[in-house]
Amino acid sequence: MVGRRELTVFILKRILFSFFVIIGTIIIIFLISHTLSKDPAALWAGPKARPSTIAYVTKEYGLNKPLYIQLLNFFEGFFSGNFGTDPVTHQPVASEIFYYFPNTIELVITALIFIIIIGVGLGYISAVHFNSKIDNAIRLLYTSAWATPTFLASILAVLVFTSYIHAFPSGGMYTPGLTPPQRITGIFVLDSLLTGNFGDFVNGLDHLILPSITLAFLNFGIVTRISRSGILNVKWMPYVKNAKAKGVNERSINRNHILRNGLIESNTVIAVMFGWLVTGTVVVEEIFSWPGIGRFAYNAITSDDYPALIYVVIIFTILVIIANLIADIMYAILDPRIRLGGTVK
Amino acid sequence: MSQGNSKKGTGKVAVIVIVIVILIVAGSAAYALSRRSTTTTPVKNSLLVEEGEFPDSLDPAVTYSTPGWEIMNQIYQGLVAPNGTSVTTFVGVLAYNWSISSNGMNYTFYLRHNVTFSNGDPFNAYDVWFSVYRTIIMDQSPEWILGQNLAAGNGINFNITANILNSINYSSPNSTDLQYMEYRNQSVQVVNPYEVIFHLGYGYNGQVPYNAFMMTLTTPMAAAVDPAVVEEHGGVVAGSTNAWMDSHAVGTGFYELGQVIQGQSITLVKNPNYWGNNVPKDQLNYAIEPAILNTVTIEYKSLASRIADLKSGTAQIIEAPIQDYNTLKTIPGVNVTLLPIIFGSSQGAYFMYMDPSALPELNNTSVRMAITYAIDYQGIIKSVFDGYAVQWVGPIPPGFPYYNQSVGNLAPYSYNRTLAAKYLAQAGYRAIFPNGTVENRNNPFPTVNFLYTSDSTSETETAQIIQSDLAAIGINITLTPLTFPSYEAVVFAPGNESTQYPMGINFYTEDYTASIDYVDAIANGYYIGTSAYYNSSIFDASVNASSTFNQSAIIQNFSYITHTMYYQYAIDWLYTPYFLSITASDVTGIIPNPAGSGAGYFMFYNTVHYT
Numbered sequence: 017m018v019g020r021r022e023l024t025v026f027i028l029k030r031i032l033f034s035f036f037v038i039i040g041t042i043i044i045i046f047l048i049s050h051t052l053s054k055d056p057a058a059l060w061a062g063p064k065a066r067p068s069t070i071a072y073v074t075k076e077y078g079l080n081k082p083l084y085i086q087l088l089n090f091f092e093g094f095f096s097g098n099f100g101t102d103p104v105t106h107q108p109v110a111s112e113i114f115y116y117f118p119n120t121i122e123l124v125i126t127a128l129i130f131i132i133i134i135g136v137g138l139g140y141i142s143a144v145h146f147n148s149k150i151d152n153a154i155r156l157l158y159t160s161a162w163a164t165p166t167f168l169a170s171i172l173a174v175l176v177f178t179s180y181i182h183a184f185p186s187g188g189m190y191t192p193g194l195t196p197p198q199r200i201t202g203i204f205v206l207d208s209l210l211t212g213n214f215g216d217f218v219n220g221l222d223h224l225i226l227p228s229i230t231l232a233f234l235n236f237g238i239v240t241r242i243s244r245s246g247i248l249n250v251k252w253m254p255y256v257k258n259a260k261a262k263g264v265n266e267r268s269i270n271r272n273h274i275l276r277n278g279l280i281e282s283n284t285v286i287a288v289m290f291g292w293l294v295t296g297t298v299v300v301e302e303i304f305s306w307p308g309i310g311r312f313a314y315n316a317i318t319s320d321d322y323p324a325l326i327y328v329v330i331i332f333t334i335l336v337i338i339a340n341l342i343a344d345i346m347y348a349i350l351d352p353r354i355r356l357g358g359t360v361k
Numbered sequence: 362m363s364q365g366n367s368k369k370g371t372g373k374v375a376v377i378v379i380v381i382v383i384l385i386v387a388g389s390a391a392y393a394l395s396r397r398s399t400t401t402t403p404v405k406n407s408l409l410v411e412e413g414e415f416p417d418s419l420d421p422a423v424t425y426s427t428p429g430w431e432i433m434n435q436i437y438q439g440l441v442a443p444n445g446t447s448v449t450t451f452v453g454v455l456a457y458n459w460s461i462s463s464n465g466m467n468y469t470f471y472l473r474h475n476v477t478f479s480n481g482d483p484f485n486a487y488d489v490w491f492s493v494y495r496t497i498i499m500d501q502s503p504e505w506i507l508g509q510n511l512a513a514g515n516g517i518n519f520n521i522t523a524n525i526l527n528s529i530n531y532s533s534p535n536s537t538d539l540q541y542m543e544y545r546n547q548s549v550q551v552v553n554p555y556e557v558i559f560h561l562g563y564g565y566n567g568q569v570p571y572n573a574f575m576m577t578l579t580t581p582m583a584a585a586v587d588p589a590v591v592e593e594h595g596g597v598v599a600g601s602t603n604a605w606m607d608s609h610a611v612g613t614g615f616y617e618l619g620q621v622i623q624g625q626s627i628t629l630v631k632n633p634n635y636w637g638n639n640v641p642k643d644q645l646n647y648a649i650e651p652a653i654l655n656t657v658t659i660e661y662k663s664l665a666s667r668i669a670d671l672k673s674g675t676a677q678i679i680e681a682p683i684q685d686y687n688t689l690k691t692i693p694g695v696n697v698t699l700l701p702i703i704f705g706s707s708q709g710a711y712f713m714y715m716d717p718s719a720l721p722e723l724n725n726t727s728v729r730m731a732i733t734y735a736i737d738y739q740g741i742i743k744s745v746f747d748g749y750a751v752q753w754v755g756p757i758p759p760g761f762p763y764y765n766q767s768v769g770n771l772a773p774y775s776y777n778r779t780l781a782a783k784y785l786a787q788a789g790y791r792a793i794f795p796n797g798t799v800e801n802r803n804n805p806f807p808t809v810n811f812l813y814t815s816d817s818t819s820e821t822e823t824a825q826i827i828q829s830d831l832a833a834i835g836i837n838i839t840l841t842p843l844t845f846p847s848y849e850a851v852v853f854a855p856g857n858e859s860t861q862y863p864m865g866i867n868f869y870t871e872d873y874t875a876s877i878d879y880v881d882a883i884a885n886g887y888y889i890g891t892s893a894y895y896n897s898s899i900f901d902a903s904v905n906a907s908s909t910f911n912q913s914a915i916i917q918n919f920s921y922i923t924h925t926m927y928y929q930y931a932i933d934w935l936y937t938p939y940f941l942s943i944t945a946s947d948v949t950g951i952i953p954n955p956a957g958s959g960a961g962y963f964m965f966y967n968t969v970h971y972t
Contacts, residue, residue: 178666
């Protein structure tokens with residue numbers, strides 16, 4: 017009972033802390049975006065903007081008002097979902113983010129599934145075959161993957177799997193001309209399944225595999241490494257030896273003693289990785305022409321689209337904070353010492 | 362025993378992991394392979410085009426990008442279009458004929474009957490009146506293309522506002538509505554439902570003719586939009602865009618807007634109600650012919666994906682930079698052609714500016730000559746573009762009308778280190794001669810910040826070569842690249858505050874195919890570094906060149922500007938890269954025109970088909 021109450025308090029504290037971090041982050045981003053230039057309206061409207069467009073941007077974002085009023089308006093807009101109109105695309109920024117974000121979630125979750133399967137699997141194999149040729153090969157693989165620049169891996173993937181092998185489409189989320197399923201979650205493959213449109217589902221999967229595997233390839237290394245070291249740490253713990261000495265079944269030792277305890281850190285890394293992957297999709301999405309928030313961010317950067325960029329940065333930041341919060345909570349659930357300040361009562 | 366069990370367990374996990382991964386990858390690959398084997402042969406009534414950049418807007422009054430204009434030219438139509446490959450003659454589109462008054466101030470257009478928008482609404486002169494004033498009142502970035510000659514008011518007793526535009530009943534105008542539209546002293550005067558007159562002189566150019574006016578009417582700025590559609594979706598708001606019009610399109614063109622996958626692709630579908638279907642064949646021209654292909658899909662992809670899709674036969678037309686020419690040439694089943702240099706000029710003519718307002722030392726002509734002679738222009742073209750670029754003498758870019766006549770006997774600037782060092786020494790600065798001699802050892806030229814955009818590999822490489830060339834004679838420059846948006850903000854900044862960047866690389870890309878477009882921008886001080894040498898005689902010459910229809914006078918004025926700028930050594934004309942046409946070998950019917958935005962080099966997709 018005491019443990020459960022402590023856990024609840026711990027979680028509430030972390031949520032409150034994260035909330036204040038988010039608020040602080042929004043304020044910092046607001047100040048940077050609104051004070052870096054003498055005339056933010058001219059900057060936001062773009063280098064070739066007419067005076068009327070600059071006037072429009074000034075009015076739209078209240079840039080002629082005192083800074084604290086602008087901040088209050090900014091918060092009001094943010095929490096009411098009114099992010100203003102994008103001066104480059106002329107569409108509401110909120111609807112743009114609402115459109116692009118699920119596409120990125122689709123890519124990231126698929127990549128995460130690959131990362132978990134490959135990362136944890138190889139980490140386990142590597143640990144079990146500690147210091148063997150297999151272990152060395154796996155370490156070489158994940159170190160190489162980890163060290164590969166994102167743009168290089170993405171371009172190579174396109175060249176190899178679309179140009180030479182013709183196994184996958186070179187980009188896009190689904191084939192143009194295909195009637196997309198009714199938008200329910202905004203995640204194409206999921207909506208296809210929910211509406212029973214198997215053709216769309218397969219088409220979406222076909223487009224999803226290559227970018228998600230590329231994203232997974234670049235990032236599975238950290239999970240493999242953490243899994244390997246976690247399992248190795250546990251493998252030689254006295255309680256494992258004790259269980260073996262007691263004649264406990266090997267499978268039971270692996271599952272209940274080694275894997276469960278050895279993968280605690282991996283779980284938290286995977287949670288953190290979610291935020292990491294979302295922010296890391298910029299290059300992958302651009303090269304695979306994936307219409308997600310990363311490509312949207314890339315276009316916002318290249319077209320000087322500050323209003324869009326501000327909210328993309330805020331969304332990215334919030335995701336990273338939430339991912340870290342989830343990781344903290346998971347860690348606290350899996351390892352009570354965390355929530356109890358490092359001691360076990 | 363326990364070790365054996367462990368290995369057995371490990372093996373099982375390994376097998377499961379491997380099997381899952383292999384199943385997923387192999388299953389997907391097998392599906393993809395089987396699917397692709399049935400789709401690699403292009404469907405002969407559709408075309409897949411791949412480019413890099415998604416359109417900025419689908420509103421003809423707003424879009425100011427090549428991809429945007431490409432879509433606009435298929436869905437919307439203007440009064441006239443360039444005549445095939447010509448950049449000086451025109452064919453009628455929504456107008457079947459026109460006349461120009463002897464003083465060049467009034468353009469009368471006679472409109473086709475039975476033209477309809479794709480929604481069935483009829484087109485007439487009221488729509489032209491509405492569309493032009495809508496563009497002007499919305500006042501978005503490209504508005505100046507019309508605004509230099511036309512305005513919403515006459516400055517005396519007549520002014521069209523957004524409210525007036527929104528209040529008029531265009532399908533059945535009442536007498537008040539007609540009073541507005543038929544008023545004589547305004548930029549666009551409706552004579553009757555099928556006749557409209559453009560009166561020049563109300564725009565910022567003032568009361569002078571403009572010989573490139575017809576070309577400005579070929580841009581989307583002057584395309585006909587349906588007032589009923591605009592009114593139904595928010596109407597016209599002064600100084601503001603219309604969100605609905607930014608993402609939807611209803612025009613009179615041969616294609617309709619099909620599927621838009623935001624950030625990924627746009628599909629154009631043949632307009633089933635296209636008015637051109639009912640025009641007798643002998644009255645058709647290439648700009649109004651009904652589309653041959655049912656669909657044209659334009660996907661916006663990375664360069665690697667574009668080339669991969671061209672190789673696999675998935676895409677039939679792609680855009681790629683000149684640097685990939687040698688690679689693309691080797692792909693079987695693909696036609697890769699170097700287009701005439703006017704197409705490259707239309708995309709971008711590059712120069713290096715020297716701005717004395719940022720560095721007074723650059724006021725010295727000997728210094729500018731030293732810098733000019735220090736640069737190995739041909740070396741840049743060879744190493745950066747594999748030789749696929751030409752050196753030019755501006756401000757008119759090569760291939761454009763009047764280029765040859767304006768340049769006359771002027772040779773492009775040459776590379777001569779001895780001469781460069783001599784001029785630098787003459788200016789009193791430390792100069793290093795090719796034989797190692799150093800003059801004025803104690804008075805080095807100040808180190809200069811050199812601007813270019815790091816987003817361009819060709820500019821980056823060029824800047825590095827220039828840095829090395831200038832160092833060879835004793836001038837040190839610090840390379841200060843900026844990302845394209847920041848770079849653009851500096852080079853296009855109102856007032857051209859270039860104090861941080863006394864030298865740098867700049868370029869100009871066409872807004873409409875007319876030499877005056879370049880001359881105005883480069884010679885008349887609208888760009889960074891160009892204002893320093895602006896003078897009233899060049900301005901007068903540019904006004905004279907654009908306001909006469911006398912060919913000799915045009916050439917004389919352009920020639921004066923070219924020669925004056927040449928001997929000022931204020932702008933070093935660097936290079937104009939060639940532009941590529943890249944198509945599958947069975948694609949035909951493309952009519953290239955530098956005014957066109959289709960894959961960067963043609964106007965319309967209606968004539969494109971397969972052999």
